[in-house]
Amino acid sequence: MRRALPVAVALVILGAPAEARALEFGFNDAASPQRLDRARALGATTGRVFVCWCDLEPAPGEYAFGTLDRIVADFAARRMRPVLNVVGTPSWARAECATLPRPCLYPPDEARVPRWRELFRRLAARYPRLLGVEVWNEPNLTHFWKPRADVARYVRLLRAAHAGARAGNARLPVVAGALCLCGGGPGGVHDFVFLDRLYRLGAARWFDAIGVHPYPTDLPAIANARDKMAQMRRVRRRWRGREPFWVTEAGLSSAVGGTGGHPRLSEPLQARALAALVKTLRQMPDVPVVILFRYADITGGFTTWEDGLGIVERADGSPKPAGLAVAAALRSRRPYRRPAPVRVVPVPRRVEVGRPVVLRARGFPRRPRHGTRLFAWDVGGGGFWAYTGARPWRVRVWRAPGRYRVGVRAGDELDAGEGFATVVVTPRRRP
Numbered sequence: 389m390r391r392a393l394p395v396a397v398a399l400v401i402l403g404a405p406a407e408a409r410a411l412e413f414g415f416n417d418a419a420s421p422q423r424l425d426r427a428r429a430l431g432a433t434t435g436r437v438f439v440c441w442c443d444l445e446p447a448p449g450e451y452a453f454g455t456l457d458r459i460v461a462d463f464a465a466r467r468m469r470p471v472l473n474v475v476g477t478p479s480w481a482r483a484e485c486a487t488l489p490r491p492c493l494y495p496p497d498e499a500r501v502p503r504w505r506e507l508f509r510r511l512a513a514r515y516p517r518l519l520g521v522e523v524w525n526e527p528n529l530t531h532f533w534k535p536r537a538d539v540a541r542y543v544r545l546l547r548a549a550h551a552g553a554r555a556g557n558a559r560l561p562v563v564a565g566a567l568c569l570c571g572g573g574p575g576g577v578h579d580f581v582f583l584d585r586l587y588r589l590g591a592a593r594w595f596d597a598i599g600v601h602p603y604p605t606d607l608p609a610i611a612n613a614r615d616k617m618a619q620m621r622r623v624r625r626r627w628r629g630r631e632p633f634w635v636t637e638a639g640l641s642s643a644v645g646g647t648g649g650h651p652r653l654s655e656p657l658q659a660r661a662l663a664a665l666v667k668t669l670r671q672m673p674d675v676p677v678v679i680l681f682r683y684a685d686i687t688g689g690f691t692t693w694e695d696g697l698g699i700v701e702r703a704d705g706s707p708k709p710a711g712l713a714v715a716a717a718l719r720s721r722r723p724y725r726r727p728a729p730v731r732v733v734p735v736p737r738r739v740e741v742g743r744p745v746v747l748r749a750r751g752f753p754r755r756p757r758h759g760t761r762l763f764a765w766d767v768g769g770g771g772f773w774a775y776t777g778a779r780p781w782r783v784r785v786w787r788a789p790g791r792y793r794v795g796v797r798a799g800d801e802l803d804a805g806e807g808f809a810t811v812v813v814t815p816r817r818r819p
Contacts, residue, residue, distance in 0.1 A: 410433075411666075411669075411670045411675075411676065411677075411678060411718070412433050412434045412469075412519060412676060412678070413431060413666070413677075413678050413680075413718060414427065414433065414434035414435035414436065414468070414470075414471075414678075414679045415432060415435055415679065415680055415681075415682065415699065415700070416435070416438075416637060416680070416682045416683065417681075417682045417683045418435050418682075418683035418700075419435060419459050419462070419463075419470075420462075423683055423684075423700075424463065424466055424468065425466070426700060426711075427468075427683065427700070428466045428467075428468060429715075430700065430712075430715040430718075431714075431715050431719065433468055433469070434468055434469055434470060434679060435463065435470050435471070435679065436470070436471045436636050436637070436679045437456075437470045437471070437472055437473065438473050438475065438525070439456060439472055439473070439475075440474075440476035440490060440491040441475070441476050441477060441478055441481070441504070442476050442477065442478040442485075442491060442492065443455070443476075443490075444507060445478060445503065445507060446478065447478075447480060448480055448503060449503075451510065453514065456472075456515075460517075464517060469517055469519040470518060470519060471518070471519050471520045471521070471522055471563070471636060471677070471679065472511065472515075472520075472522065473522040473524075473566065473636065474511070474521060474522070474524070474549070475491055475493070475524050475525045475532070476490060476492055476493065477491075477492045477494055477495060477496045477500075478492075478496075479492070480500075481496035481497060481504075482496050482497050482500070483497075484534075493531075493532050494534045495533065495538075495541055495545060496545075498544075501545065501548050502548070504545060504548050504549065505548040505551055506552060508521065508548070508549045508552030509552035509553065509555045509556040510552075510556065511552075511553070511556065512552065512553040512554075512555070512556030512557035512560045513557060514556075516557050516560070519561070519677070520560065520562070520563050520596075520597065520634070520677075521560060521561075521562055522564075522566055522599050522634075522636060523545060523546050523549045523550075523562065523563065523566075523595075524542065524545065524566060525566045526567065526568045526601065527565075527566070527582075528567055528568065528572055528577045528578070528582040529568060529573060529576045530573065530574065530575035530576050531573075535575070536575035537572065537575065537576045537577040537582070539577060539582055539586065539589065540585075543586065543589050543591045543594075546562075546564050546591055546594050546595060547591070547594045549562060549594075550562045550593075550594035551594075561596040561597055562594065562595050562596050562597075563595065563597045563598070563636070564586065564591065564594070564595035564597070564599065565582070565583065565595075565598050565599045565600065566600075566601065566636055566637070567579040567583065567620075568601045568637075569600055569601055569602045569603065569616040569620070570603060579600075579620070580619055580620065580622075580623050583598065583620060583623045583624070584623050584626070584627075587623070587624075587627035587629060588627075592627070592629055592631065595631065596631060597631055597632050597633065597634045598620070598624070598631050598632070598633050598634065599633075599634050599635075599636045600620060600633050600634070600635055601636065601637040601638060602616040602638050603637070603638055603639060603650065603681075604640060604661075604665075605649070605650055605651075606651065607651050607759075607762055608762060608797070608799050608800060608801055608802055608803045608804045609651060609653070609661045609801065609802060610661065610664050610665060610668055610724075610802055610803040611772075611799070611803050611804050613638070613668065613669075614668060615771065615772075617633065617669075620633065621674075632674045632675065632676050632677075633672075633674055634675075634676070634677040634679075635669055635675060635677060635678045635679065636677070636679050637681040638665065638678070638679075638680055638681065639662070639680050639681040639682065639697040639699065640653055640658050640661050640662055640665070640697070641658070641693045641695075641696040641697050642654065642655045642685075642696040642698075642708070642710075643690040643692070643694075643695050643697075644690050644696070645690050646689075646690040646693055646695055646696075647691070647692050647693070648692050648693035648694065649693075650693045651801070652696065653801065655708055655709055657758055657759055657802070658709075658710050659709040659710040659713035659714075660713065660758060660802060661758070661801075661802055662680065662699060662710050662713060662714050662717075663710075663713040663714055663716065663717035664717075664724055664802060664803065666678060666680075666714055666717045666718060667724035668724050671723055680699055680714070682697050682698060682699065683698065683699060683700050683701065684698040684699075684700060684701040684702070684703065684705075685697070685698030685703040688702065688703045688704065699711055699714060726805070727803050727804055727805035728751075728805050729751075729805050730749055730751045730796060730798045730805040730806065730807040731749070731750040731796075731807045732747055732748070732750070732795060732796040732807045732808060732809045733747070733748045733749075733750050734746070734747050734794065734809055734811045737810070737811060737812065738811075738812045739786075739811065739812070740813070740814055740815070740816045740817060741786060741788065741789055741813055741814070741815060741816050742785060742786075742816060744783050744784070744785050745783070745784050745786075746782075747765065747767070747781060747782050747783070747794055747796065748781045749763055749780040749781065749796045749798045749807070750807075751798075751805075752780070752798035752799065752805060756799070756800035756801075757800055757802070758801050758802035758803075759800050759801030759802065760800065760801060761778045761798075761799075762777065762778065762797075762800060762801065762804065763777070763778070763780050763796060763797065763798050764796070764797040765782055765795065765796055765797075766795035766796075767782075767792070767794050767795075768792075769793065772795065772797045780798065784811075786811070789813050789814055790813055791810055791811075791812055791813075792810065792811045792812075792813060793809075793810055794808065795808040795809075796808075
């Protein structure tokens with residue numbers, strides 16, 4: 389029998405209007421007193437704190453909570469409640485970890501899983517005012533789960549963490565997944581497949597929320613993030629799940645260069661995009677928690693796209709425009725308005741197999757409001773992946789008869805309107 393959910397979570401799941409509930413908002417990497425003061429002034433009520441098991445239990449049964457005690461106390465002094473993300477295996481819990489830098493991202497040996505359970509029991513009992521505990525980070529990627537992603541093994545850790553947390557504090561939410569929503573990559577498991585397998589293995593009994601990281605990986609940024617959340621909902625709906633999504637990471641980079649395939653925006657456009665992202669997520673009734681990544685840029689050198697994910701400060705401590713923009717979005721009661729729908733006009737609408745059809749976008753603003761003008765096309769039902777850049781048309785040839793639904797997404801780097809039409813493809817007439 390499924391356990392009863394807290395009233396606040398139940399209201400979110402049942403679809404209470406976005407304005408009827410307060411969004412728990414915060415930043416990653418903002419646990420110092422100075423950053424907490426600034427984050428609180430900007431409207432933060434939470435924050436995500438990474439903790440390594442290797443630091444909390446350096447030897448079996450020997451605990452070192454001093455640093456974490458201070459961090460949790462700093463949050464409490466500002467009436468903030470952190471989310472603890474627990475990751476990393478001590479050297480005594482897996483042989484490979486003895487020769488690797490910390491945090492070691494191999495899961496513990498099966499014989500050490502009871503120690504993992506006990507850690508969560510102690511965390512839940514010691515810090516009763518936590519907003520939640522999150523089990524590992526992005527376990528669908530080999531970057532965070534060595535040597536390759538393993539859903540069944542993750543479920544065993546999740547079950548042990550849930551049992552420990554329940555024993556220490558029956559009301560503390562346990563967050564599963566922390567999925568990057570960026571695919572799986574070599575040796576990984578795609579986010580949507582990973583969530584599907586969690587449900588298939590019965591793991592919904594052992595989590596209260598699903599952690600997601602809807603980083604926009606393509607433009608328009610807001611439309612891309614919205615697509616990712618919609619795909620996760622489809623998986624959850626397939627299994628009749630009712631758990632809310634906690635956004636424990638999301639962000640957009642202002643890095644000028646560096647490696648990584650994510651979008652880069654100017655600082656003013658980053659500010660507008662993040663404000664729109666916060667409003668968009670706040671309007672989703674099943675998203676009660678949004679924690680952006682990250683508080684400050686890592687370096688001014690921008691060796692990767694991640695270096696420019698800072699929101700409040702640059703690497704030198706100077707303010708970025710995104711901090712104030714996000715704060716204004718949190719205070720605003722004005723909802724985010726999606727761009728108006730557009731039209732796709734096929735010429736001709738009825739065509740023989742092998743004959744070209746010209747698809748044209750109509751009814752979009754001639755001047756982009758945010759960055760450059762962009763168009764994307766869905767001609768096979770797989771999503772808006774075929775970009776034509778600033779060109780509002782494309783040519784398509786179908787090789788089999790049928791009725792084909794085609795769509796266009798027309799807008800700019802921030803967001804876009806959508807439209808659909810049907811093309812009828814008939815068999816080739818004999819000469």
